[in-house]
Amino acid sequence: MESDFLVVGSGIAGLSFSIKAAGLGTVNLITKKKEVDTATNLAQGGIAAVVSGSDSFDEHINDTLSSGAGLCDEEVVRMVVENGPERLKELVALGVDFVKNKKGLLSLGREGGHSQRRVAHAYDLTGREIERALVSELEKNKSVNLYEDHMCVDLILDEDSDKSRGDRDCVGAYVLNNQGLIEEFRAKVVVLCTGGAGKVYLYTSNPDIATGDGIAIAYRAGALVDKMEFVQFHPTCLYHHMAKNFLISEAVRGEGALLLNKQNERFMEKYEKEEMELATRDKVARAIDKEMKKTGADCVYLDITHKKREFLEKRFPTIYERCKSLGLDIAKKPIPVVPAAHYLCGGVVTDINGRTTVKNLLALGETACTGLHGGNRLASNSLLEAVVFADKAFCYCQKNWKNLKEKKSIKVRMDKIPQKSKIDEEILINHNWDIIRRVMWNYVGIVRKESRLLLAKQRIAEVQKEIEIIFRTYKVTYNMLELRNISLVASLIIEASLKRKKSVGLHCLLD
Ligand SMILES: Cc1cc2nc3c(=O)[nH]c(=O)nc-3n(C[C@H](O)[C@H](O)[C@H](O)COP(=O)(O)OP(=O)(O)OC[C@H]3O[C@@H](n4cnc5c(N)ncnc54)[C@H](O)[C@@H]3O)c2cc1C
Known part of the structure; x- marks a missing residue:
């Protein structure tokens, strides 16, 4: 397979970039499940941008910087915030049906950490509405070939032995196709838009696809990865034995919901007297974690019963x-909630145009570490980041298209992926999945300690060795590849956490 662009992932980042890149050249868009199996499709709250007359760029910038705990790249923050209104207009022009008020203006929600109402939304189905509009636009486009059930395994790099790892050109990717075969997808530009890595933790709001593939793939190719210690835990995921990964949006607190402990006390005043329930996610998640540990309760409660059912x-x-559907009437009773891994601020380091440190390799969306979020992401800034950087990356390609297009064909080694016998005991995979997710939850969770991090490092290293043997011995499967990636991502989170000796942003150390 050959194309000008190979885009990996069909969330907001991959779709936004593909739609634009199709105007420049041919696009192969691969996605490891179905087109809409994305975190984007689950986003509830909305997308932040300065569109109201009472708001200003400076306020959005300040909110982002203060959430990022001094670790944001200010130039990137300014660029993203200032591009927000234009990108939002573009989404509206593509047919995203954001909710409007009686005057026909966007109805703006408020979320934790924002000093203004600036979150455009489609009620609590914002992500689904964005994904719908982008997919429908993509389908009109003849230059884009979509490959569902195709999983990127690793990048193809040129074989210039004079160059060190990380200095080689990216010329495509090895892809496990829907027939279980490895195919080569060659491209002039490869764009990783594979989303986050929430599945590294036992409890997460993320969909099953969130196994950090892009980060692991880029890291193996020698790309720089940064800020992996900053994992955002969403404070309020539904706590119910039948509910898998169901998020109770921050916007519910934005509409005045109160957090109560099992004694029915509004406990946030003990932890965040000023901001209370509208404190940033990390503060609220830590308060809930502490309250649950103190009271021995399995969950806390989110009470929105003061609002009318309608x-x-x-x-x-x-x-x-x-x-x-689970027998909970939220108009009458508080909702049981627990914190869960939600968003990875770190990822593959990119410049202001989405370029990684590997030549011809871009990274966009949650996979990337652009400098916007610093030590903690401000709510609803991630959808914004994805569309702004998709546009910046496109503009970069457009400007440099002559050079990129004329890229010579480069010699590469042939299929390095081992094709052995089929694994006969899936338990070898599932058992290791379970170990990683539990170790990460218990030892590398919301609140950390060096001794626990060291234990986690040891455990994960053992598991990684076993996974590498499985990978070398058996024919690769999706599950096996995801496990290999998540184990690498786990080790990157642990290493980064061990290196950061002081509590900052989302990284909270007890010692
Ligand atoms: C429940 C929930 C609610 C959220 N609410 C909000 C919100 O209100 N506002 C906000 O700004 N952010 C929100 N977020 C975060 C936001 O949704 C994500 O950060 C954003 O959608 C990520 O977009 P993306 O394009 O980077 O990745 P995704 O949308 O996750 O898409 C990743 C794509 O990559 C594909 N993929 C992954 N690995 C491979 C591989 N190896 N080969 C091929 N394909 C692969 C997947 O199949 C998928 O198509 C929320 C997240 C969750 C989970």
């Missing part, structure tokens, strides 16, 4: 219905 049904249709 309001809740309209403003939060998905949450209302999902809770109802």
Whole structure:
């Protein structure tokens, strides 16, 4: 397979870039499941941008910087915030149906850490609405070939032995196709848009695809990866034995929901007297974690019963219905919630145009570490980051298209992926999945300690050795590849956490 662009991932980042890149050249877009199996599709709250007259770029910039705990790249923050309104207009022009008020202006929600109402939303189905509009636009485009059930395994790099790892050109990717075969996808530019890595933790709001593939793939190719210690835990995931990864959006707290412990006390005043429930996610998640540990409770409660049923049904249709289907009437009773891994601020380091440190390799969306989020992401800034950087990356390619297009064909070694016998005991994979997710949850979670991090490092290293043997011995499968990637991502999170000796942003050390 050959194309000008190879885009890996069909979330907001991959789709936004592909739609634009199709104007320049041919695009092969691969996605490891179905087109809409993405975190994007689950986003509830919305997308932040300065569109109201009472808001300003400076306020959005300050909110982002203060959430990022001094670790943001200010130039990147300014660029993203200032590009926000234009990108939002573009989404509207593509047909994203954001909710509007009676005057026909965007109805803006408020979320934790934002000093203004600036979150455009489609009630609590914002991500699904964005994904729908982008997919429908993509389908009109003849220059894009979409390959579902195709999983990127590793990058193809040129074989210039004079160059060190990380200095080689990226010329494509090895892909496990839907027939179980490895194919080569060659391209002039490869764009990793594989999303986050929430599945590294036992409890997560992320979909099953979030196994950090892009980060692991780029790291193996020698790309720089940074800020992996900054994992955002969403404070409020639904706690119910039948609910898998269901998020209760921050916007519910934005509409005045209170957090209560099992004694029915509003406990946030003990931890964040000023901001209370609207403190940033890390503060709220830590407060809940502490309260649960102190009281020995399995969960806390989010109370929005002061709002009328009609309001809740309209403003939060998905949450209302999902809770109802589990026998929870949110208009009458508080919702049981727990924190869960939600967003990875770190990732593959990129410049302001989405370029990684590997030539011809870009990274966009949650896979990337652009400098926007620093030590802690401000709510609703990630969808914004994805569309802004997709545009910047496209503009970079457009400007440099002559050079990129004329790229010579480069010699590469042939298929390095071992094709052996089929694994006969899936338990070898599943058992290691379980170990990684539990070790990460218990030892590398919301609040950390050096001794626990060292234990985690040892355990994960043992598991990694076993996985490498499995990878070398058996024919590769999706599950095996994801496990290999998640184990590498786990080790990167642990290493980064051990290196950062002081608590900052999302990285909270007890010692
Ligand atoms: C429940 C939930 C609610 C959220 N709410 C908000 C919100 O309100 N506002 C906000 O700004 N952010 C929100 N976020 C975060 C935001 O949704 C994500 O950061 C963003 O959607 C990521 O987009 P993406 O394009 O980078 O990745 P994704 O949308 O996750 O897409 C990743 C794509 O890569 C594919 N892929 C992965 N690995 C491979 C591989 N090896 N080979 C081929 N394909 C691969 C996947 O199949 C998928 O198509 C939320 C996240 C969650 C989980």
